[in-house]
Amino acid sequence: MQATPRRIAIVGATSSIAEHCARRWAEAAPSEFVLVARDAARTERIAADLRVRGATRTSVIVADFTRPASIADIVRRAAADGPLDLVLIAHGNLPDQPACERDLDACESALVVNGTSPALFAEAFAAGMFDRGAGTLVVIGSVAGDRGRRSNYVYGAAKGLVTRYVQGLQHRAAGTAVRIVLVKPGPTDTPMTAHLRQQGAKLASVESVAACIVDGAAKGRPVVYAPAKWALIMMVIRHLPRVVFDRMNI
């Protein structure tokens, strides 16, 4: 007998990390996908790939990610055909830090896209899971959210907001069957970081990061560093005394 496919929603479905997670889910077990993104044609190409890999059904929602009313509408539509077993919130962009320092509009936009927007999506999706008493919500934060650094604190602050928000949801989920997972990828080789690679940065492969996320989601782990070595690195960075930290150009 065919098992009922699980229902998975992905916000930011064209992100490289999200796409590779989706492939793994599509290949592992019968799954239906709701893909939320801004570019319909690109998202449809990803949906076709997932169907070849085994996805039983895909649907695409194209919408604005920043207005609360739009977010509420997206979440309602994503769950319209049945409750969601797994939700991945993966959208965001890597802002140009100096540009954000010069231009408060750019700064606000970066904070909204990477901080407020994922938090609102998390709130809205979690509400449905708490009502049902089931589901796994995976939110992509960043190692950048662990400590503010001069090279990247606008992004870091937004991801720090996500970290605290998800922590609160986890506290709320304690004692229920709802699982809330916060993923903190290190620098990953994706189109978002292409300029870092050109500068010679060591980046983790998107496949390895996706493998960590899929594994963390399956186990319902509260915090997943991807790759795992970043747990140790960030523990050191978080605890560096200020006199040492202030001398570092990171």
Next chain:
Amino acid sequence: MLTVSSWGRLGSWPHDAVALTDREAIPGALAARPGSAIAYGMGRSYGDVCLNPDGGLWLTAGLDRFIDFDPELGRLRCEAGVQLGQIQRFAVPRGWILPVTPGTWMATVGGAIANDVHGKNHHARGTFGDHVRRLRLVRSDGSVIDCGPDLRADWFAATVGGMGLTGIVAEAELQLMPVAGPWLDVETFPYDDLDGFFALADGSEGDWEYTVSWVDCLAGGRGRGIFMRGRHSTERGRPEPAMGARSMPFVPPMSLVNPLSLRLFNLAYYHSGRLKAGRSLAHYRPFFYPLDNLADWNRMYGPRGFYQYQSVVPRGTGRDAVGAMLAEIARSGEGSFLAVLKTFGEATPVGLLSFPMPGVTLALDFPNRGPRTLALFERLDAIVLEAGGRLYPAKDARMPRSLFEAGYPRIAEFLPYRDPKLGSAMSRRLLGD
């Protein structure tokens, strides 16, 4: 700038690299770049076919989506950056397999087309290009050309084996081959000389899908080795072997392949092959891709890297030419245990510049020892030229233009199909720009 090398690791050079991740965005990306560039997938070709030092690169590994699969007919449409291993892992559990595969599954579909790669079954199935039904070529003038063996066949013949110089391959439709499962029946025989090799090869090609042999490059012109043949088995349901766990974690300060290690390895390999001769059942992964089991194995040649020298010579002159090359190599003491001897079938090449032709192919790795190694290649070049053979561009980093022109008589037919904004170190070396 991104520092990039190819599989031979002869050097690494800065490139202005731009990643292509959306196949619909390729025309715009091509139009936006002023200078010339070349597509780079997984960097599994050995020499400079995929390099363009101080120039542009199109990184295609992110074009890795499947587009459509027909499980009844075994037809797969996918983007050009899909790796062959992704196809095998997808297709084999569904009863299909790539009909032609090279010795690594990390090559991309685009690279397999641009180099018109072959495998152990050339005598049965021809080259990779023989199983491409359609490909979509994006040109720098913004045009998009869909071509295949029955559609704009001239563009298809120029692009298959065209070294990436006719445009960017965005996607392809491949015809897969049905299989019962992942297993092959394999038989192994030692041979004492080249006549023994040819007798085994000729006696096997009728009934055996795959044939290949390891040749002892130190045994001189006699050419002893181990011959292996395989065909798909109806065996199913065995547990799959674990693979891919090991890697070469660092670059040793000097090549681990040297005259002493080579002598020891070849003796041990030949004699253990003699002892193990017989029948066995092999999973397709170790059978097709033995080296993929050791990630980054190319690092074993040390910081100076290595060359591969792969030639094909016609059957009429082949016995003597292969003997002469092996004698020359043994005399030099150069070479590596990675030495392959195989016959090619009679199939008409698909591409204007496809490497395989009826005859026998010899492929050997050589640690880069500078002028000594290059001088040996010149002596081998003379043998190949004399025999009416040619070298494989996918493996080459140094052949003289005269040898390329002698080996590939259809260059003039190919040139009109070149894209003016695609160029590589190899195109400058062998075609003049």
